[in-house]
Amino acid sequence: MLPTIRDLAIDGKSVFIRCDFNVPIDEFGNITDDRRIRAALPTIRYCIDRGCKVVLASHFERPEAGKFDERFSLEPVYRRLDTLLKIKEHLYFDDSKDPSVVSPRARELFGKMEEGDVLLLENLRFNAGETKDDPEFAGELAQFGEFYVNDAFGACHRKHASIHAITRYYDREHKAAGFLLTKEVNFFHKVLENPSRPFVAVVGGSKVSGKLEALNRLIGKVDKIIIGGGMAFTFLKAQGYEIGNSLVEEDLIDEARSIMYKAKKNNVKFYLPVDVVVASELSETATVKYLPTQEIPEGWMGLDVGPASTRLFREALNDAHTIMWNGPMGVYEIEKFAKGSIKMSHYIAESHATTIVGGGDTADVAARAGDVDEMTFVSTGGGASLKLIEGEELPGIVALTNGGES
Incomplete structure (x- = not known):
């Protein structure tokens, strides 16, 4: 049975949500299709409504690990989230251009977050540990949330640090699927089985x-x-x-x-x-x-x-x-x-x-x-x-x- 976010006692806690914001972007840095961002909103809003400190993380394309590259930054996603969530000063983005992702700036922003605030980390694949399923990088990511929620169905077939290794830092009472992931899995199971x-x-x-x-x-x-x-x-x-x-x-x-x-x-x-x-x-x-x-x-x-x-x-x-x-x-x-x-x-x-x-x-x-x-x-x-x-x-x-x- 797949545990869902409704099974978690997240009220007032910090929650790390693995999203899939790998959206198409044109040559001018504009998002041409934001379906994946919109699909994650129910889980994000559920956490905001329960007074959580919400940390969002995602990969985007295939940048060279260990180097920051403006073309693969999640800044366009941050701008679209700003438009969709309408929480203005309560939405943060680590704009330090630090390819480690778990940068001093990210930690600083996380430290000053209050209930209902949202922080978007930079592209996870800037850090070589992401695609290597590195437990050390996963452990650093786990410090951004007392609870772990996976809502990135599109990346669940990969053994990456933010999808796989990170779950070792959470017991069954502190990790679950978000609404999108639950919906995807249930739909395919129902269609294929009956x-x-x-x-x-x-x-x-x-x-x-x-x-x-x-x-x-x-x-x-x-x-x-x-x-x-x-x-x-x-x-x-x-x-x-x-x-x-x-x-x-x-x-x-x-x-x-x-x-x-x-x-x-x-x-x-x-x-x-x-x-x-x-x-x-x-x-x-x-x-x-x-x-x-x-x-x-x-x-x-x-x-x-x-x-x-x-x-x-x-x-x-x-x-x-x-x-x-x-x-x-x-x-x-x-x-x-x-x-x-x-x-x-x-x-x-x-x-x-x-x-x-x-x-x-x-x-x-x-x-x-x-x-x-x-x-x-x-x-x-x-x-x-x-x-x-x-x-x-x-x-x-x-x-x-x-x-x-x-």
């Missing part, structure tokens, strides 16, 4: 390798699988099609055949694109053709599913009661190769099914399509949600259920 049927999995993205275990497990769970994106070409080549210069994982062709065989054996309907958008190069100015999958010319590459495929996929979705979508249908970042992903988003949003969107790219597609509010649930964690689908235990979640050891 879905309303027909249950359809829509799986896209560039590579089969990253989703191999998920596909193998889904075959035993779903009624239909729809494959799109670059990963479709490994399956098409496994069927004997010529795919030109399209992305393919040669070493996984036998595995692709095995997955399709298992699907047939389990009476799972398996859908692949029947036509594709091809170009001679991956470019915004490239000339494109719409061709059946059997007719991809030598030297050309498939970069999106075609209109016949999207109609086929829509028909496959028509009777669905549960739809899980992870991965775009093409190179959606370029407009001329985004239509398949956008249409898939529309079809899923318009369905009467319970719809679950997993993965950052997939959520980005749904946002671009204007469909986020129509989806039942948009997960904040791509890698973590895939690990749950694969049936793996997430280190960050296991650590919350253990005593002082994890």
Whole structure:
């Protein structure tokens, strides 16, 4: 049983909350999508309302450890929190540019905090100890809270200091999951263990390798699988099609055949694109053709599913009661190769099914399509949600259920 923040006697205490503020930022330092910040607000406000001293910590991108880099600072997150929380002088940020994260300035700010105050630490990955699951760094972080709350579902599949090692400094009465983490875990568990049927999995993205275990497990769970994106070409080549210069994982062709065989054996309907958008190069100015999958010319590459495929996929979705979508249908970042992903988003949003969107790219597609509010649930964690689908235990979640050891 996953302990939740409601199980903790946090009133008037200091609380260290591990968040996932790894949000997209443009070249001017502006946050372009603040969903992950907004998703953490219920847990943060719950603590504020109980007179806690709240310390927030998160990673952001992959900076070089041991060096401060303005491009990876959490200052834009601090500014957005200032707008969203509306607590002004009660919100602090360690702006000392100290890559240790547990800087003298951070300790000073923590020391003068009063009930209801919030402190945001700098990017955890500035400190090399974060990604190394270093117990010493974890111990320094633990000094910022009498209680530990993990609300970073998107990072729970990683054994990092602020996710894993830090829990060794808290017993069962002093650590728990935040509202977001609890919601994510419960939702995926419910959908995977007792879905309303027909249950359809829509799986896209560039590579089969990253989703191999998920596909193998889904075959035993779903009624239909729809494959799109670059990963479709490994399956098409496994069927004997010529795919030109399209992305393919040669070493996984036998595995692709095995997955399709298992699907047939389990009476799972398996859908692949029947036509594709091809170009001679991956470019915004490239000339494109719409061709059946059997007719991809030598030297050309498939970069999106075609209109016949999207109609086929829509028909496959028509009777669905549960739809899980992870991965775009093409190179959606370029407009001329985004239509398949956008249409898939529309079809899923318009369905009467319970719809679950997993993965950052997939959520980005749904946002671009204007469909986020129509989806039942948009997960904040791509890698973590895939690990749950694969049936793996997430280190960050296991650590919350253990005593002082994890």
